[in-house]
Amino acid sequence: MNPENHQTTTTHSKVISHVFFTGTAKQGSAGPPLGLVDIGVSDIAYIFRVSLPGMAKNQDKIKCEIQREGRVCIQGVVPEIAIPSDSGCLYRMQVQQLTPPGPFSITFNLPGQVDPRLFSPKFRPDGIFEVVVVKLGVRIPTS
Amino acid sequence: MSISDRATQPGSIAGDFPPDPLLSTGSFISSPTTAGDGTLGGGTQPPIQGGSEAIGRSDQVNPSPDNSESKSRKRSAPLDNWLPPGWRVEDKVRTSGATAGTVDKYYLEPITGRKFRSRTEVLYYLEHGTTPKKGSKKAKNTVSSSGHLEAKGRNKSSRKAKEPPPPPLPPLPPLKFDFEDAPEKVSWCMENAGEEAWTPFIGDGRVQDSVRRDWCTAFTVITTKNPSR
Numbered sequence: 001m002n003p004e005n006h007q008t009t010t011t012h013s014k015v016i017s018h019v020f021f022t023g024t025a026k027q028g029s030a031g032p033p034l035g036l037v038d039i040g041v042s043d044i045a046y047i048f049r050v051s052l053p054g055m056a057k058n059q060d061k062i063k064c065e066i067q068r069e070g071r072v073c074i075q076g077v078v079p080e081i082a083i084p085s086d087s088g089c090l091y092r093m094q095v096q097q098l099t100p101p102g103p104f105s106i107t108f109n110l111p112g113q114v115d116p117r118l119f120s121p122k123f124r125p126d127g128i129f130e131v132v133v134v135k136l137g138v139r140i141p142t143s
Numbered sequence: 144m145s146i147s148d149r150a151t152q153p154g155s156i157a158g159d160f161p162p163d164p165l166l167s168t169g170s171f172i173s174s175p176t177t178a179g180d181g182t183l184g185g186g187t188q189p190p191i192q193g194g195s196e197a198i199g200r201s202d203q204v205n206p207s208p209d210n211s212e213s214k215s216r217k218r219s220a221p222l223d224n225w226l227p228p229g230w231r232v233e234d235k236v237r238t239s240g241a242t243a244g245t246v247d248k249y250y251l252e253p254i255t256g257r258k259f260r261s262r263t264e265v266l267y268y269l270e271h272g273t274t275p276k277k278g279s280k281k282a283k284n285t286v287s288s289s290g291h292l293e294a295k296g297r298n299k300s301s302r303k304a305k306e307p308p309p310p311p312l313p314p315l316p317p318l319k320f321d322f323e324d325a326p327e328k329v330s331w332c333m334e335n336a337g338e339e340a341w342t343p344f345i346g347d348g349r350v351q352d353s354v355r356r357d358w359c360t361a362f363t364v365i366t367t368k369n370p371s372r
Contacts, residue, residue: 044365065330116329117358118365121341136325140368
């Protein structure tokens with residue numbers, strides 16, 4: 001599994017492949033840096049975490065559509081390079097491992113049905129989008 | 144307490160209580176003590192047994208010290224000892240109409256503040272967690288509600304925005320949230336300005352802020368009140 005992942009990483013970078021990882025970056029599964037998903041479950045709710053590096057909560061409009069069947073669709077736009085190029089010069093990317101600018105969507109299914117109203121999103125400043133959503137049919141305990 | 148007094152000193156009834164309109168003076172309803180002595184006791188059990196049995200019965204009338212404490216604090220009638228701790232009793236006097244002056248007694252659920260009009264209703268609620276549905280006979284209510292839920296989950300896509308809102312089955316007066324009526328899809332959009340704020344949309348329509356707050360409250364209540372996380 002690890003060698004394969006390494007291969008895909010190197011094929012992503014078009015020209016120079018001298019990019020190395022240390023620490024957790026090396027241990028983490030290499031893949032698209034945007035859109036890695038964690039899904040967790042409790043008795044009453046699911047949590048999912050999605051990596052959205054490069055997205056800032058006050059600049060980029062993010063939309064998260066959630067269906068009762070448990071389908072989640074996150075849409076957004078990856079912003080352009082932030083450093084102003086007042087000289088108007090354009091850079092041709094030679095290594096491109098980050099997600100290029102432009103619109104994207106990430107779609108996945110939660111393990112079960114949910115109540116789309118009971119949805120608690122949190123966009124962390126480090127670019128991880130965390131959401132807790134309550135399972136369908138969960139009630140407030142009466143006794 | 145007053146019952147056991149009456150049982151041990153039947154002679155004091157006339158002095159302490161107003162004459163009962165249904166019982167003529169001199170007659171009295173046989174107390175548990177005498178019944179125990181007469182029917183059960185007769186030869187097989189020593190009279191001491193009968194006495195302890197009577198004590199046991201008066202204990203049943205006063206189930207626990209907690210109850211009697213809360214009872215005296217809430218100034219309810221002594222016969223509400225069956226109420227669980229925390230419940231309150233409210234006496235309301237009708238102020239108008241032909242029946243003005245009549246006192247209605249209500250039992251108040253401690254958490255939701257829900258009102259019940261009779262002991263029967265309270266006991267039903269304690270047992271089933273719901274109130275009997277109007278029209279349908281008791282007991283079937285819980286079954287039908289869960290069946291309703293399953294059916295709803297199954298024919299998901301056939302129900303669109305225009306379904307008639309079913310009556311809220313688990314009665315939660317302070318929380319305006321119909322758990323049965325989950326929409327097919329909600330889109331949450333992060334607002335551009337200032338603090339992180341998410342706005343829900345159903346279809347193209349923005350969900351009202353008040354409704355959104357109810358959702359938020361429901362979420363908080365559900366995630367905090369369910370202990371098994």
